[in-house]
Amino acid sequence: METISFGTDGWRATLDEFTAPRVRMVGQAVATYLSDEGLEGPVAVGYDARETSRGFAEELTRVLCANGFDVLLSERDRPTPLIAHAIVDRDLAGGLVITASHNPPEYNGVKFIPEDGAPALPDVTDAIAERLAEPESLPEEEHGTAREVDFAESHADAALDLVESITGSTDLSGLPVAYDAMHGSGRGTTDALLERAGADLDRFRCERDPDFGGGAPEPAAENLEALIEAVTGDDGAVDLGIANDGDADRIAVVTPERGYLDENLFFAALYDYLLESESGAAVRSVSTTFLIDRVAEAHGESVREVPVGFKWVAEAMADGDALVGGEESGGFTVRGHVREKDGVLLAVLAAAMHAEEPLDDRVDRLLDEHGTVVQDKISVACPDDEKGRVLDELEGEIPETVAGTDVEGVNTADGFKLQLADGSWLLIRPSGTEPVLRVYAEAADEDRIGDLLAAGRDLVEPLV
Structure with a gap:
């Protein structure tokens, strides 16, 4: 039990510590917590593309079912934001995702998502940690059932509807986009959504590789050389590059002039774009640029600064009905969507923004107005x-x-x-x-x- 601790975004550890018996203890703790809270609905279980993730997800499923909960198990590895969306869309009691996000392949992890689809706050994760115990089982006739579910379609519909409400159109016809899944869970999800919106798509690392090509699925500039070359190369065949991390809750953007677009600059461009048709505050983490504050001030809006961790962003968004929330690490969400960072939604929104006006032009204008950052x-x-x-x-x-x-x-x-x-x-x-x-x-x-x-x-x- 001492080995299991919930940090910024769940419990992550190397596979010598992240073991099936401990995962089952987490499953039991969640089942006990949900029962104690009177939450009796089904529970979603998702997982990322790591070699061990499906097996760990099945362990959680068995424990939850033995405690009387019906389980909706993802039919394949899918992005974490799809599980968060499904919890709200299907009115579930909560969800669990087996993922170590951007960590190297020798890691795995688990996160609990409450019934509101937002990241769990410390009072929830502390309550779960206090209930860690060996698995229990109700009589067999009281067990829940498990069935596999495709969470992608309902999330895709909601993402396209939201982007259309913001931009007026989700028609990306003729926009050449390169997408890099980094062998993670965004493959077959983010690229499929961009293609459904009409983008002409070039795919990079969209095959499943549980070892992520021998590295970590972290969408930093040094890990996206092929994508950057495709966008900034002399042939000009690709107009925009997009990448996700291992569980596709974060986004990286590549533009023709800048190459890798600093996440802070993308956040500022996103907020500035949203303020053209909407009003509302921004929420940013303490490590995120003051440029957000300058954009807000220019539009007569305010900014809420919170500790690092998207759970704090999500909490502040709910408190103030904020328009957008984000972190310098590339995690963002917008009003009208689940309060969890979503690199799939943001991929389509970034492409729609760029189709309307090149992101480089918008960033240039912001820096001219507010100063270099x-x-x-x-x-x-x-x-x-x-x-x-x-x-x-x-x-x-x-x-x-x-x-x-x-x-x-x-x-x-x-x-x-x-x-x-x-x-x-x-x-x-x-x-x-x-x-x-x-x-x-x-x-x-x-x-x-x-x-x-x-x-x-x-x-x-x-x-x-």
Whole structure:
């Protein structure tokens, strides 16, 4: 039980720790929690493309059925947002997804999604952790039933309806798009949706490979070289590139002029586009660009800043009926959709935006109006059991200046965010999924970013 802990987005671990007996304990804990809460409806179970994921999903299914719950088991690996949508669309008691998202193939994980389709908040995951126990079984006549379900069609219909309500059209006819599934669960889902909308599609890594080609299904620029070349190459045959991470809840965008489009710039472009026809606040994580705030101010709107973790974004969106919510890691959702990040929906919305006006042109206009913004991050190794101590000690080491600039404020919503007099900032926070401390910085140019990240490393490393 001590090995099982729910971090930023569920429990993830290497396969020497993420074992069938422990997965069954999680299944029992969820069954007990749902029963204690009086939630008696069916439960969805989904899984990603990893070698072990289907087997773990079947283990969860057996435990839930033995506790009296009917289970809707995904017929194949599907993106996490499809399970979240199905929970709301079908009025389910909740759902479980076996996925380690962007982690390497030697990892797996499990996340619980409550009945509202949004990420589980700590009061829920704590309640589940308190109920971890060996599986139990009701008498056989009281067992639930399991059946396989295709969750893709209803999600696709909802995504296209929402995009059409925002853009006025989902006709992508004639738009050449390249899509990279990174061998993950977006294959056959995101590409199928783009094609259904009419896009002329080139596919990259849309075959299932449980080892993800020997790497991690993380849609960072260094892992998308072929996609970037397809979009930025001399032949100009592809107008837009889109990639998803392993469970397709995040999106990466590639444009002809910029190549890999920084997620912060895409978020700003998305919010600016939505504000042309809608009104409403934005919710962003503490590690996400202040450019969102500048866009909001220009439109007379506001921004809510929350800790890292999409659960906090989702909670704040519900509290304030926000128009859009997102994180610098590429996770976004919009009003009118399930409050879970959705890289499938955003793929179609990004393509529709680009068909109306090239994303590079919109970003250029935003930067001309609001100023250049550059962001980067590094990691400093730190064992999980040392993170609390390091942050406690860091509180007493906050300097008056960073890289020659005065510290004007300190935000402690998630770690320590030092807001500097020149409008730049430095953030130090613990990762919720890896044994590292993250150091983020934002400034007006690359040289300044390098100075800030170096200062952040120098501040943290002596304490580890």
